[in-house]
Amino acid sequence: MSPTLLHLLYNLSPLALIGVAVVIFLRARQTPLWGEAFRRLARNPSARVAMAVIGIYATIGIADSVGWYDATTQERRTVIDAIFERKPERTYSAPLAEMTTGEAKPQKIREKHILGTDSIGADVFYRTLKGVRTAFQIGGMTVLIVTPLALLLGLTAGYYGKWRDDVITYIYTVLSSVPGILLQIAMVLVLGKGIIQICLALGITRWVGLCRMVRGETIKHREREYVRSAKALGVTDMVILVRHILPNLLPVVIISTTLGFSNLVLSEAILSYLGVGVPDNVGSWGNMIDAARDELARDPVIWWNLTAATGAITGLALSLNLFGDALRDAVDPRLRS
Amino acid sequence: MEKLLQVDDLRTWFRTSRGIVKAVDGVSFDVAPGKTRAIVGESGCGKSITALSILQLVPEPAGYIESGKIHFGGEDILERSWTDMRGLRGREIAMIFQEPMTSLNPTRTIGWQLSEAMTVHGKDAPAARARALELLERVGLRDPNAALRQYPHELSGGMRQRVMIAIALANRPKLLIADEPTTALDVTVQAQIMSLIKELQDELGMAMLLITHDLGIVSEVAHDVSVMYAGQVVEAAPTRDLFHDPRHPYTQGLFASLPARNRRGKDLMTLDGIVPDAANWPTGCRFAERCAHRLDACSAPPALHGSGTHRQVRCHLPSAMEVTK
Numbered sequence: 001m002s003p004t005l006l007h008l009l010y011n012l013s014p015l016a017l018i019g020v021a022v023v024i025f026l027r028a029r030q031t032p033l034w035g036e037a038f039r040r041l042a043r044n045p046s047a048r049v050a051m052a053v054i055g056i057y058a059t060i061g062i063a064d065s066v067g068w069y070d071a072t073t074q075e076r077r078t079v080i081d082a083i084f085e086r087k088p089e090r091t092y093s094a095p096l097a098e099m100t101t102g103e104a105k106p107q108k109i110r111e112k113h114i115l116g117t118d119s120i121g122a123d124v125f126y127r128t129l130k131g132v133r134t135a136f137q138i139g140g141m142t143v144l145i146v147t148p149l150a151l152l153l154g155l156t157a158g159y160y161g162k163w164r165d166d167v168i169t170y171i172y173t174v175l176s177s178v179p180g181i182l183l184q185i186a187m188v189l190v191l192g193k194g195i196i197q198i199c200l201a202l203g204i205t206r207w208v209g210l211c212r213m214v215r216g217e218t219i220k221h222r223e224r225e226y227v228r229s230a231k232a233l234g235v236t237d238m239v240i241l242v243r244h245i246l247p248n249l250l251p252v253v254i255i256s257t258t259l260g261f262s263n264l265v266l267s268e269a270i271l272s273y274l275g276v277g278v279p280d281n282v283g284s285w286g287n288m289i290d291a292a293r294d295e296l297a298r299d300p301v302i303w304w305n306l307t308a309a310t311g312a313i314t315g316l317a318l319s320l321n322l323f324g325d326a327l328r329d330a331v332d333p334r335l336r337s
Numbered sequence: 338m339e340k341l342l343q344v345d346d347l348r349t350w351f352r353t354s355r356g357i358v359k360a361v362d363g364v365s366f367d368v369a370p371g372k373t374r375a376i377v378g379e380s381g382c383g384k385s386i387t388a389l390s391i392l393q394l395v396p397e398p399a400g401y402i403e404s405g406k407i408h409f410g411g412e413d414i415l416e417r418s419w420t421d422m423r424g425l426r427g428r429e430i431a432m433i434f435q436e437p438m439t440s441l442n443p444t445r446t447i448g449w450q451l452s453e454a455m456t457v458h459g460k461d462a463p464a465a466r467a468r469a470l471e472l473l474e475r476v477g478l479r480d481p482n483a484a485l486r487q488y489p490h491e492l493s494g495g496m497r498q499r500v501m502i503a504i505a506l507a508n509r510p511k512l513l514i515a516d517e518p519t520t521a522l523d524v525t526v527q528a529q530i531m532s533l534i535k536e537l538q539d540e541l542g543m544a545m546l547l548i549t550h551d552l553g554i555v556s557e558v559a560h561d562v563s564v565m566y567a568g569q570v571v572e573a574a575p576t577r578d579l580f581h582d583p584r585h586p587y588t589q590g591l592f593a594s595l596p597a598r599n600r601r602g603k604d605l606m607t608l609d610g611i612v613p614d615a616a617n618w619p620t621g622c623r624f625a626e627r628c629a630h631r632l633d634a635c636s637a638p639p640a641l642h643g644s645g646t647h648r649q650v651r652c653h654l655p656s657a658m659e660v661t662k
Contacts, residue, residue: 232431235423
């Protein structure tokens with residue numbers, strides 16, 4: 001298959017993702033619980049701001065996923081590359097500066113850089129934008145590992161109890177007593193650097209909290225009258241678990257997943273900062289912060305690298321947290337503390 | 338006559354930190370096809386656990402059936418495995434619970450839940466859907482078509498109990514176990530629901546085991562009554578006989594504590610004392626503590642005198658034993 005066609009086919013995945021999201025949203029809106037929750041969300045001003053910010057990040061992420069094969073460089077170029085890539089300077093330059101800094105003989109720079117350039121002269125704004133897709137990839141893929149794992153184990157432990165509960169509880173108690181960051185570092189060192197490897201490392205260490213919550217909720221619902229009625233009708237355990245109890249757990253699972261997502265974005269940055277994160281050729285806020293390690297000690301201070309990466313992380317994590325909190329309030333106003 | 342359901346010396350116990358709680362401790366009764374047996378007693382006497390034991394739905398892992406036999410249609414169903422019981426539940430024996438507000442799954446539509454009751458036992462989805470509508474009409478929902486798409490929280494308590502009845506009767510069971518079906522409802526709705534259950538019972542020729550503490554309902558719908566106290570049946574008789582001439586001091590106490598026309602203006606009678614601790618039943622008569630007619634003999638456990646078809650009384654008093662001869 002020609003690379004041109006192949007790279008066009010790649011574009012189907014972000015489009016499919018949007019399609020799935022829209023379908024889920026439209027179907028959820030039909031149910032009274034989510035329909036009402038969405039209406040409450042739409043009325044909540046901080047949720048609206050948070051959703052707008054997340055929307056901007058998501059748009060950047062998607063734009064960075066839609067691309068084509070560039071025959072001259074023999075590399076994939078995305079919409080973001082086409083719009084925001086700038087010609088490299090020789091070295092650092094301050095935001096909107098005319099001259100480079102950090103050189104004995106400052107050079108006139110070739111293009112305007114809104115957030116300046118880094119040590120190798122790359123546009124900081126462009127690099128920051130390139131981190132968006134990575135953050136979403138890591139958050140999303142890890143959630144895809146964590147959620148099914150936590151649901152499977154949590155539902156099993158909570159519903160069946162006895163030895164299954166003992167085994168699962170034992171595993172996660174042990175897992176949660178080992179510092180997560182050490183495990184993650186160890187796993188990345190074993191598996192190698194890469195986005196999928198990081199997702200695996202984060203996934204394997206991050207399911208405990210959700211699993212514990214799902215187990216607790218399942219124990220609560222197991223004793224509910226509607227479960228007893230279903231049993232009295234001769235419904236099988238599997239059907240009770242998947243079609244009766246699980247839909248009742250979805251609100252808490254979705255809320256904790258949203259809040260967990262922002263944590264994962266932060267974790268990626270931490271791992272990359274520690275040098276066990278994503279590879280250098282992939283845009284990453286953690287790598288940017290790592291590279292900016294010594295820059296604050298320079299004279300003149302190179303502050304824009306760190307500020308851009310930190311700002312990008314904070315913006316996304318903050319809006320995800322605000323959105324998660326608003327979602328929790330919208331789904332069940334009684335949970336508001 | 339051949340009995341549809343026969344419970345013999347059922348013991349359902351619970352392991353707790355206080356020791357073994359003998360919630361149901363040697364209960365026997367039967368239900369004839371098409372007839373109604375009421376089990377009457379105050380909270381904690383073991384009547385609901387008796388009902389759950391029949392379907393083997395005693396809350397695990399604490400609860401377990403220690404011993405006894407439950408014959409349904411001639412087969413000892415306690416011999417059935419949990420999986421084999423599934424074919425029976427909802428198809429041959431259906432159950433209505435006390436709490437219509439929580440007995441329906443809040444995240445599923447009425448139509449979904451009603452259809453599920455049938456598809457579980459092999460009915461195909463379109464047929465189940467059609468019958469669901471028919472059932473909702475039959476139990477008297479105002480707009481059955483709309484109700485199919487509604488969620489439980491959109492219905493009132495009475496309407497929900499009607500839905501529960503529709504679900505229970507979906508597969509035309511031979512036996513309906515109704516565990517306090519009207520307790521959680523308004524008084525006006527109670528009468529409607531009870532007469533609906535009675536009507537459907539006659540229509541389907543179904544037997545019913547009615548668990549209640551409401552003697553008014555018992556007198557209206559039950560053919561036979563078993564009175565339970567402290568995990569045991571203390572008196573059993575055809576309804577008319579029991580109401581006409583209660584023999585056990587506890588049964589007498591129950592009737593005396595009801596308001597009645599001939600006692601107008603007087604204080605209602607109350608039974609002094611409380612039910613003994615189920616983890617530590619008295620060795621003698623379990624009612625002796627609270628009994629006004631206590632004898633020396635009462636420190637030994639009384640046997641259940643009398644034959645199954647007529648009256649049975651668990652009491653040492655000569656007056657109680659007399660009628661059973």
